[in-house]
Amino acid sequence: xxxxxxxxxxxxxxxxxxxxxxxxxxxxGRTTRLQLSRSFHDNFRWEVLAGSQxxxxxxxxxxxxxxxxxxxxxxxxxxxxxxxxxxxxxxxLQNYDQWTFTFGYRFDTAIxxxxxxxxxxxCSLNFHAPNGITIRDTS
Numbered sequence: 001x002x003x004x005x006x007x008x009x010x011x012x013x014x015x016x017x018x019x020x021x022x023x024x025x026x027x028x029g030r031t032t033r034l035q036l037s038r039s040f041h042d043n044f045r046w047e048v049l050a051g052s053q054x055x056x057x058x059x060x061x062x063x064x065x066x067x068x069x070x071x072x073x074x075x076x077x078x079x080x081x082x083x084x085x086x087x088x089x090x091x092x093l094q095n096y097d098q099w100t101f102t103f104g105y106r107f108d109t110a111i112x113x114x115x116x117x118x119x120x121x122x123c124s125l126n127f128h129a130p131n132g133i134t135i136r137d138t139s
Contacts, residue, residue, distance in 0.1 A: 013038050027057030047071040065091030079106040 003018040016035040022028060033051030047070070054064035067089045075081045083102040089095065 026059075027055060029053065029055035043075050045071075045073045060093075063092040063094070065089050065094040080104065 002020070003016065005014070005016045007014055009015040013036050016037075017033070018035075019030075019032045021030045031051060031053040033049055035047065035049045037045065037047040039045045049069040049071075050067070052064065052066045054062065056062035067087065069085065069087045071083065071085045073081070073083045081104040083100070083104075085100040087098045087100075089097075
């Protein structure tokens with residue numbers, strides 16, 4: 001795996017470029033990706049990841065795909081957090097869109113007293129739609 005990380009490459013945002021290649025007895029694969037991200041204190045973070053991958057194995061032909069992922073995370077106080085993510089992959093066998101929404105709540109009072117120990121629970125809602133399915137407003 002090869003990679004380069006820049007502290008500020010696009011309008012002052014950090015970016016990360018990675019390229020990896022793997023070869024095993026049963027096949028081989030390559031992945032190339034570029035990631036841009038930005039954190040705003042401890043309250044908000046966004047990330048965009050774009051890239052391509054290809055793989056071939058003894059059980060399948062060579063396949064390749066491009067992907068794009070976006071993540072948004074926010075802390076909404078000392079006990080709640082949320083995350084929204086979208087992922088799209090296009091090419092060959094891998095051709096789908098996916099959305100994820102997560103809401104997390106921390107069920108303890110120790111955090112109010114400055115103690116970071118405790119348990120937390122997250123509730124996640126996932127949507128998966130193959131390309132070609134369109135959702136329309138019929139109103």
